[in-house]
Amino acid sequence: MNIQLIQGHFNAKDAIGIITNMIHVKVKYHENKISHTSNEEDIKFCETKIKQLQKDLFEIRRFVEACGENINIQSEILISN
Numbered sequence: 001m002n003i004q005l006i007q008g009h010f011n012a013k014d015a016i017g018i019i020t021n022m023i024h025v026k027v028k029y030h031e032n033k034i035s036h037t038s039n040e041e042d043i044k045f046c047e048t049k050i051k052q053l054q055k056d057l058f059e060i061r062r063f064v065e066a067c068g069e070n071i072n073i074q075s076e077i078l079i080s081n
Helices: 012-035 040-067
Strands: 002-011 070-078
Touching: 002 012, 012 040, 012 070
Parallel strands: none
Antiparallel strands: 002 070
């Protein structure tokens, strides 16, 4: 099953806003997992994921700002078993 989550052209400010919100959802997901587990391995995994997401967001912001006015974003979720 596929879900087209984002598809379109956005100005740089809106693109950064959309991407930031999406990444914040993922960070909150991992923070929630940390607060509900005592497994050290799971906590370290989530902490690593959060750090990588923060790094990715920083790099994406720099890229979008360097691209100029309009940004094309396409995001699809692929669900399978």
